[in-house]
Amino acid sequence: MSFLETLDKLDVSELRDTIHSVSEQDVAHTLSKQSFSIMDLKILISPAASFFLEEMATRAQKITLLRFGRTVKLYAPLYVSNECVNACTYCGFNMRNKIDRITLTLEEIIREADALYDYGFRHILLVSGEDKNKVPIKFLEDIARELSKKFAAISIEIYPLDTNDYKKLVTAGVTGIAIYQETYNRDVYKTLHKGPKADFNYRLLSTERAGEAGFRDMGIGALLGLTDFRVDMTCVAFHAAFLMKHFWKSQISISFPRMRTAAGGFSPPFVISDKELAQIIFALRIVLPDVDLVLSTREKAEFRDGMAGIGITRMSAGSRTNPGGYALADDTLEQFKVADSRTPAEVAVMLEQKNLEPVWKDFDRSFLFE
Amino acid sequence: MLLRLNGIEKTFSQQINTVSRLLLELGAKPRRVAVEINGEIIDPSLFDETPVHDRDRVEIVTFVGGG
């Protein structure tokens, strides 16, 4: 049984109609419950629920406090390469964009990582475009082996791999994966992707292969703006619930990359407002109390500060989304523009001022009996 | 004939050959009772055929009010 079967059974237009016909009375009734199920998401993510934002925020805060305490985990992305064979219309690394392409060497990556280590990070997210020649498995294994000397948690946000390759990475020290389906709408997905990434199914099942390989941490998400975000985020939630059920040893996380204009001039067909994004986050926190909800530096400081502790439990800080951005070059092209340019230390101070606890490290390999 | 009936020794002047006869003698209806002889439960359909011997331990139970 895989999530593919679940997704194929889903009637997307029926789901859309249901969500859009929820009444305020439905929302009030649902919010009066003491505990929630995934089926309540349709109510909470509806347009009608937007009138209940403050109440949803209060519930989300309470649930976050119960399940996560006051902690907010911090991590940093490390862009290894901007080479890519895919032509995804919305991405700055689109192979058709004429930008300087660079793949860091192992030594350069170590220098970047050291800079991040000095900032206090112990959880690093390795990011690259899709190019199996420039960034092959062996290279990733080498990077992981090096970085796991100093970093307790290493996640990868790269192209989909098969189970055996995921297992190799786990052995080399990789602990987590982030892979966003971008959109769960097959028709829309088809129009956006050219290249290996066009394989919707293979991408969708990556987390299941990774789960089988033993990844402790698995992150999913949709690129907000590509289609009706309420429907897409409902699919994300179902996906998260599925992964939690079938890979109970893994921590599942959901990210909320919100579209901005990328190099190449792609304009998102849907623009999601701050209030709408907040509503999504509150709704997910309420129905999925144990899932990590992640906000990156794509979002501006005021928004991140407001959401920390009332749903958001993981954040990046001081990010550079161009390869070499921390210690080497600073003029290579960023994948997306960073909107919160505060240093990690500044973000940590903000959290503490909000009576929240920044967590740099929440795992250590010494916990495993090996 | 002596029987240890429900924990009490009881003497019968006459010979009691079968369980059915015993129940009749005691005035207990065979319906909704269970009979145990020497620790063995007797199938009600065999009450007519099951013998009772001298000094047998007999338990006769039925339903009473309970929670």
Added chain:
Amino acid sequence: MKPLVIAGRKFASRLFVGTGKYPSPEILKKSLETSGTGLVTVALRRVSFNGVDPTLAAIDFNKYLVVPNTSGAKNADEAIRLARLSRTASGLTWIKLEVTPDPVYLLPDPYETLKAAEQLVKEGFIVLPYIHADPTLARRLEDLGCAAVMPLGSPIGSARGIKTEEFLKIIIEQATVPVVVDAGLGLPSHAAQALELGADAVLVNTAIAIAKDPVKMSYAFKLAVESAEAALDAGPIQEQTKASASSPLTGFLD
């Protein structure tokens, strides 16, 4: 609410009634009628030869499902023996398994109950075990094949109501068979509370039998159980978490 079905048998009433301690057979008979129940429990005792016990005549075996209990059993062997005797006497395979070695509080022995349940299920009995509100024990008994679980609200006859609420909730949440809250219910509101927590039925004996007017009390319990059922079907609101208006969390979004 989901219809109440135990071992394939449907019950219209969620109130089960015990038949012990009533002041007279006539009052017992009327109480059972007024309760609207479909299941009554009885005990197994040695026949008295000093006169016929009229209690049994007051219970219509055609009207109610009569389920014998194994009260008096102090261990699994005794319970199994009583169950076998019951089956012989009634022809029915339903049994309320009750193993209570402690004569003061009559709390059920989990180990002996588990042992007896395993054997009785093997012998084809429809087993309804009486237990403390121990979710793990309930799961074990379900796994063995018991047709329902009967966790206590408080000790038998104590009329203290539901003192095991937290654990009843867990049992109800995790149960794959019907949950019948049994023992210690003293007032109709306790019975309603059990159902509102999500229990499928309640078993009441002492609270009705020893009330001043058992027939009236039986009626009261009937109303309470029906009231809880109607309320649950009506989709009740629950405890509200009041939003704090003084320092709104979402001010930053404006």
